[in-house]
Amino acid sequence: MQYSSTATGVPAQPMNGTGQWSTGLCDCGSDYSSCCMTCWCPCISFGQIAEIVDKGNTSCGVHGALYSILCLFTGCECIYSFIYRSKLRHQYMLPESPCNDCLVHCCCECCALCQEYRELQHRGLDPSLGWHGNLAKQNQGVGMAPIGPGEMKR
Template sequence: MYPPNPDKRHDAPTPYTQPPATGVPVSSTTQYPSNYPPPPPAAPVAWSTGLCDCCSDVQNCCITCWCPCITFGQIAEIVDRGSTSCGASGALYGLIAFISGCACIYSCFYRSKLREQYLLEESPCGDCCVHCCCESCALCQEYRELQNRGYNMTLGWNGNVQQQNRGVVAMTPTAPTYEPGMRR
């Protein structure tokens, strides 16, 4: 389309610039050339509380100790952004715990999802190891992390969304106004 520029090296990566206008519609997403370096990954951040900081929320600690399916269900609903309900996730957790005696196999995947969503570091060890060695502490830490990020765990996903949107008035579409002085 354009003759090569003899002053420019073709093997060196160049910053992305807008391609010349061709009159042909293209997608609105930004397409980077293959030689353009990808953005650097964000550094993981530390958890807001430690794994064994259960003393800060004794009520949740007791619920998790006696019935971890409730805490897991609340966590799963928030992490899945409402696509699964608290009851369904908690029931599945309880069923896996009843059948296999090892529900940590299921819950460690939600710890991984939570870490990916909030760029949390994998500490003190791998997600499955944390859940296999100390299931209750891991669930309590995840619960506290979501609470510290502003979620009211008793409301669930939809309740948190409604609470966040309270006071925001939806704009209703209206017809454009006609100015009588305008003529063609």
């Protein structure tokens, strides 16, 4: 399995040359903990997924709060969450299946979030750590070479 470069500060991620989702929409049997969390508190799962997809530009808490507000006041949180499914698909060149992203989130919100969570895990990212936590985990043990006096001067 090949990994993407970390030269840009992006955690190394397994490259999936097939362009297919690593698990199906309803394959929750392999990951009960994230599926239970998503079922009872989808705002947490969504926030974690969105932070990773946004590469840390916005925190999990902000995404989760916006998701919760939409859920409480409109009942249409899928209008926010499907955007991140589309971003995830584009980042990893995944097909829009089983149907378009909006419809998947509108009809199967929890299953869609679980699938996205599993996809990130399959690609070597732990959504529960957040973007910066994954960067730290990826860079663990990698240090800068010591610079002695008189070296690297301009």
